[in-house]
Amino acid sequence: MSTWIAACQTDDIDPEDVIPFQHEGVGYAIYRSPEDDFYATAGHCTHERMLLCDGLVMDNTIECPKHNGRFDYTTGRADGAPVLVDLPTYPVRVEDGTVFIGIG
Amino acid sequence: MVVVGAGECGTRAAFELREAGWNGPITLVGAEHSRPYERPPLSKYVLTGSEGNVEPPALYEDGALRDAGIEYVAAATVTGVDREGHEAVLADGRRIPYERLLLATGASARRLPVAGIEAGGVHYLRSRADAIVLRDRLRPGARIGVIGAGFIGLEVAAAAAARGCAVTVIEAAPRPMSRAVPAAIATAVADRHRQAGVDLRCGLAMERLTRQDGALLLELGAPREAPGPAVQRLPHRRGWSGPAAEPHTYTVPRPSEALPLAFDTVVAGVGAVPETALAEKAGLAIDNGVRVDDRLITSDPDIFAAGDCCSFPHPLYGGRRIRLEAWRNAQDQGRAVARNMLGDGRPFAAVPWFWSDQFDLTLQIAGLPDAAAREVVRDRPDGVTIRFGLGDDGRLLYAAAVGTGNAVAKDISLAEILIARRAVPDPAPLTDPAVPLKTLLRQAPS
Structure with a gap:
């Protein structure tokens, strides 16, 4: 059973971009796709723990800012070396302009 | 399929062969004892240990070799290739038959011209074993002399300074990183080193290295070929304009005294030499590395080469033959060559990409910095400057920047x-930080 946490407002993220979010010491990355859908993943790359929010979002892909590992942020799927492990994803709900992520 | 070399390039290629549908045997032969690993951390956190992890990451997850059905032969040297019989010959006499062979033999650290007992006092950094030995020498207060202010030399200097060593860097060229990095970025990085107490001296070459009372004495002199060819190319002769052509802020300190410098440890980062011995012995064409065509095929159609060991014509730079010593290129070519070994036949055209971490700074470069006719800059409100190199035709040829994190x-x-995309961006929005770079993509057809 997920706990829903208010992470940000929809306007806080530009389309096709990402912002960081912290909750109880855990980092998350919240995405807004070019189609204005919202997604959430773990905040750090599975390769060398870099913060993904500094990386480039193109379509459904987030690129790690350090070593260019790529993930599909809608599914968490790692796109191959150097990233070998998929990214954890979290369910997202949008209500009245607020983005909630489901954790736990 | 046989892959010689289990570094970034060879290992990625072995996995890609399977991924791309090859069902037959794949053999990966590596010279080192350990499981294949990532090399970039060796000059970074493996030396500083600051991330609580001093082992470089493995190139694949546990069990991945078995799952992919790749036979990994560790601590083995391929000493010959029987091209007629299609067999790779190992030092112990084993013969591995191949249909297609990949040479991913990489490069080795260029050695300093020192002889005798002194030669044993010079450290190099290429392998995990090198890093472990060097790490032990980087004790607080240790006097560390670094010869060469390229990426490796400066990363070692930064790591040594972070560990409390007294660090001196000697560079023969008038400025650091003259081969790979635009001048203004090199200045910013040099300033950061000096701020951290690194004694960075340019325009000086090692004259003699001797050992005395447990210390290494380094005598300095003027560089033998002053300045070297890489320096002469920058930037005036190429007719650069804009900020890059402003007078450099580099000072070229002269030795303040005739006394040699005394070090506990000397580390050399003076470039890398492509590992071509096997290819030469096999009679393959060599040209600043194993010569391959744009499909990464050597002069033998069943033998391929990729990564640091090969030179190839780059279609984005007018087919100019280049050899890259870069992690990302090793990865990109590893993947591309695997598909070409299976008959894909696609030219390799990935954009060269380099990065370096020194102290809290990261510098990144996409493209080739020495290819551009002029440089324009984007000064961002956060203090970061992105430098773009444009060709005579206005085409974007490189971008380079340094910043924290x-x-x-x-x-x-x-x-x-x-x-x-071979974009010819309008310089006005390119230099205007108010215009997101992403908007330029829409004007550049993919």
Whole structure:
């Protein structure tokens, strides 16, 4: 059973971009796709723990800012070396302009 | 399929062969004892140990070799290739038959011209074993002399300074990183080193290295070929304009005294030499590395070469033959060559990409910095400057920047896409920080 946490407002993220979010010491990355859908993943790359929010979002892909590992942020799927492990994803709900992520 | 060399390139290629549908045997032969690993951390956190992890990451997950059905032969040297019989010959006499062979033999650290007992006092950094030995020498207060202010030399200097060593860097060229990095970025990095107490001296070459009372004495002199060819190319002769052509702020300190410098440890980062011995012995064409065509095929159609060991014509730079010593290129070519070994036949055209971490700074470069006719800059409100190199025809040929943390990553990634698309961006929006770089992508057809 997920706990829903208010992470940000929809306007806080530009389309096709990402912002960081912290909750109880855990980092998350919240995405807004070019189609204005919202997604959430773990905040750090599975390769060398870099913060993904500094990386480039193109379509459904987030690129790690350090070593260019790529993930599909809608599914968490790692796109191959150097990233070998998929990214954890979290369910997202949008209500009245607020983005909630489901954790736990 | 047989892959010689289990570094980044060879290992990625072995996995890609399977991924791309090859069902037959794959053999990966590596010279080192350990499981294949990532090399970039060796000059970074493996030396500083600051991330609580001093082992470089493995190149694949546990069990991945078995799952992919790749036979990994460790601590083995391929000493010959029987091209007629299609067999790779190992030092112990084993013969591995191949249909297609990949040479991913990489490069080795160029050695300093020192002889005798002194030669044993010079450290190099290429392998995990090198890093472990060097790490032990970087004790607080140790006097560390670094010869060469390229990426490796400066990363070692930064790591040594972070560990409390007294660090001196000697560079023969008038400025650091003259081969790979635009002048203004090299200045920013040099300033950061000096701020950290690193004694960075340019325009000086090692004259003699001797050992006395347990210390290594380094005598300095003027560089033998002053300045070297890489320096002469920068930037005036190429007719650069804009900020890059402003007078350099580099000072070229002269030895203040005739006394040699005394060090506990000397580390050399004076470039790398492609490992071509096997290819030469096999009679393959060599040209600043194993010569391959744009499909990464050597002069033998069943033998391929990729990564640091090969030189190839780059279609984005007018087919100019280049050899790259870069992690990302090793990865990109590893994947590309695997598909070409299976008959894909696609030219390799990935944008060269380099990065370096020194102290809290990261510098990233997409494209080739020495290819451009002029440089324009984007001064961002956060203090980061992105430098773009344009060709005579206005085409974007490189982008380079330095900043703390990962501040430069998004813009360099976008520039990389523009370079790959052979974009001819209008310089006005390129230099205007109010215009997101992403908007330029829409004007650059993919």
